[in-house]
Amino acid sequence: ITPLKDKKTFIISPYFDDRESKVTRVIGIVHHEDVKQLYCWFCCEPHGKIYVSNAQIDVHSDRFGFPYGAADIVCLEPENCDPTHVSIHQSAHGNIDQLPKFEIKNRKVEPFSVDFTVCISTMFGNYNNVLQFIQSMEMYKILGAQKVVIYKNNCSQLMEKVLKFYIEEGTVEIIPWPINSHLRVSSKWHFSMDAKDIGYYGQITALNDCIYRNMQRSKFVVLNDADEIILPLKHPNWKTMMSSLQEKNPGTGIFLFENRIFPETVSTHMFNISAWNAVPGVNILQHIHREPDRKDVINPSKMIVDPQKVIQTSVHSVLRAYGNSVNVPMDVALIYHCREPLQRDLPRESLIRDTTLWRYNLSLVMSVNKVLSQTL
Known part of the structure; x- marks a missing residue:
């Protein structure tokens, strides 16, 4: 996260995007009113000619009332030039040597290196x-994820050890996210709940960056939180599920899955594994009762997307895309979301017993034990 001199514009990363015309799309954070004019400065090799282009500043519509929001800073690239770097400046005049340079990613088209990448924002x-966290990671791997990208602001020391294990294993990529060094951040999603500069640690910006970062390298990108798992009900894993969904929904790039709350306050005595009791956190295998659907309440969804079809995303839906979005029926998959209850006063009898997760229990227990033995 690099602040510009105005301290109202923050650059995350530029990406080459030629899906419509040849542009550099810079993912950033801006003040929605105060940032009116920006320029892209391109350096064209081999002769080092400087080309300055007027930027279109597109603040994403989902700001949820906060003054700062995710923005695309979009510049047409000069003709006959494939710039490798760009600088962003408030003026069309100045000295390029004094401006921070950012590498333009996604310049080279490469074959996908993975099928599924999970993005954990903030x-x-x-x-x-x-x-x-370990259980979620191991479930993602069982279901078919080869990569998990985490935008990390901070975590406990024990968590650092676990992340280090996954980085060395090659599963996790950490994007440092020191957003609170630059802005007053809220841990709430709406300005009315907490009047700060930006909501939920800049989650929306992180999700957009994650989609572009993986556009050339991952066939699908899974957008969910670390306490959520998209569980297929008819298929053994994501790959077979997505093949089937794509076959049934040609031209669809965005698949929305419905959230179901499995309250951590209601547990079963099964899978009370003594070695796990010393580890801080929730044991998801013990939480197999979900809250019933409420007629008048919309369940938020999370997504699996074809990143090349996404232009801008929010948290629960995509704002702009090529192609369609489809709501995946509940009998095909649901989001297992183990957290504190939303319907606190429900008696246990009103909850629905759902042991889908247990299908994976053998491999899950084994792989979690393996990670714990190497990290604790």
């Missing part, structure tokens, strides 16, 4: 839900 608040 780990913050001295995050220490270690057991549930």
Whole structure:
């Protein structure tokens, strides 16, 4: 996160985007009113000619009332030039040597290196839900994820050890996310709940960056939180599920899955594994009762997307895309979301017993034990 001199514009990363015309799309954060004019400065090799282009500043519509929001800073690239770097400046005049340069990613088209990448936006608040995190990671791998990208603000020391294990394993990529060094951040999603500069640690910006970062390298990108798992009900894994969904929905690039709350306050005595009791966090295998659907309440969704079809995303839906979005029926998959209850006063009898997760219990227990033995 690089602040510009105005301290109202923050650059995350530029990406080459030629899906419509040849542009550099810079993912950033801006003040929605105060940032009116920006320029892209391109350096064209081999003769080092400087080309300055007027930027279109597109603040994403989902700001949820906060003054700062995710923005695309979009510049047409000069003809007959494939710039490798760009600088962003408030003026069309100045000295390029004094401006920070950013590498333009996604310049080279490469074959996909993975099928599924999971994006976990903004780990913050001295995050220490270690057991549930490891269980989620191992479930993602069982279901077909080869990569998990985490935008990390901060976490506990034990969590650092676990992340180090996954980085060395090659599963996790950490994007440092020190957003609170630059802005007053809220851990709430709406300005009315907490009047700060930007909501939920800049989650929306992180999600957009994650989609572009993986556009050339991952066939699908899974957008969910670390306490959520998209569980297929008819298929053994994501690959077979997505093949089937794509076959049934040609031209669709965005698949929305419905959230179901499995309250961590209601547990079963099964899978009470003594070695796990010393590890901070929730044991998801013990939470197999879900809250019933409420007629008048919309369940938020999370997504699996074809990144090349996405232009801008929000948290629960895509704002701009090529192609259609489809709501995946509940009998095909649901989001297993183990957290504190939303319907607090429900008696246990009103909850629905759902042991889908247990299908994976053998491989899950084994792989979690393996990680714990190497990290604790």
